[in-house]
Amino acid sequence: MPEGQKPNGVIRFGVFEFDRASGDLRKDGKARPRLQGQPLDVLLQLLERPGEIITREELRQRLWPADTFVDFDHSLNTAVNKLREALEDSASNPRFIQTLPRRGYRFIAPVAQADPHEFPAGASGAAAGESAAGAPRASLLSDAQELPGVARGTARLLFSLIQFLYLGIYIAALARLRLIDAFLTDRTSYAALLLAVLIATATVGVAVRLYLLAAAIFGYRGLARQFLRLFPAIFPLDEAWALSPFLLLDRIGIGLVMAMTAALLFLPFSERSILLMGERGAQSTSRF
Structure with a gap:
C-alpha cells in the first residue's frame, strides 16, 4: 500500500x-x-x-x-x-x-x-x-476522562467494601423475614407482595454481589467494563434497596433513616466512579 x-x-x-x-x-x-x-x-x-x-x-x-x-x-x-x-x-x-x-x-x-x-x-x-x-x-454521569485517577488496587478495595456492605444488607434482611413481615403487615395491605419482592430482589442481589466481589478480589481485567454494562440493571435494584432503612424506623428514628437512605441512594454512583477512577489511574501510570 x-x-x-x-x-x-x-x-x-x-x-x-x-x-x-x-x-x-x-x-x-x-x-x-x-x-x-x-x-x-x-x-x-x-x-x-x-x-x-x-x-x-x-x-x-x-x-x-x-x-x-x-x-x-x-x-x-x-x-x-x-x-x-x-x-x-x-x-x-x-x-x-x-x-x-x-x-x-x-x-x-x-x-x-x-x-x-x-x-x-x-x-x-x-x-x-x-x-x-x-x-x-x-448524560449526567461522568466518564473516565473527567475523573481523577487512583491506584487500581485502591479502587478495587473500595469497590469490594461496597459489595460487602450490600451483601450484609441482603443477608440481614433475609435473616429477619418474620420481623419484616410483621412490620409490613402493620402498615400496608400489600405486605405479602412486598415481602415476595424483597425476597426475590435480595436473592438476586446476593448473587450479583458475590460475582462482583469475586471479580474485584481476583483482578478480573474487564470489571469496569462489565459493571458499566450491568449498571442499568443494577441501578434500579440498588435504588429500591436504598429504602431498606425504613424497615428500622421504629428502632432508630426518622432522622437516621433519612441519612442512611440518602447515603444508599448515592452509593451506586460511587461504585461506578470508583471503578472508572481506577481505570483512569491505570492509564495515567502506563509505562512503555
Missing part, C-alpha cells in the same frame, strides 16, 4: 468502531474525537496485522522518513500513549494494544468488519471533540 494511503472500511473491536479512511472513532455508537497524526498512523498499522507483532522499527519507518531527526523512542511512546488514552486502554492491563518490551506492539483484541451504514458519515470525530469541549453533556 503506498505510504500515507489509508485503507477503506469500518472495523469493530470491543465497544469501538473505527473508520480507517477518515479516522472517525465511535464508542458504543457515540462519536469520539477523531484520531489524527501519529496516533492514527500507529492504529492503522496495528490493524493491518492484528494479532501480529509490529516492531518499533516498522513503526519508525511508517511514522518518520529516513531523513527525519527526532527523539524516536519518546515520540513513539507519546503517540502510543495518546492512542491508548483514546481507546481507554492500559499498558499494564491491555485490552487492545499489548507492549512487547524492546520489540514492539501487538493489537490483541478481536477485529471484525462493521457495516458502514451503521457508521454515519456526518458524525465526524472533530465534531464530536468540539461537542465534548463546548456543548453540554447528554
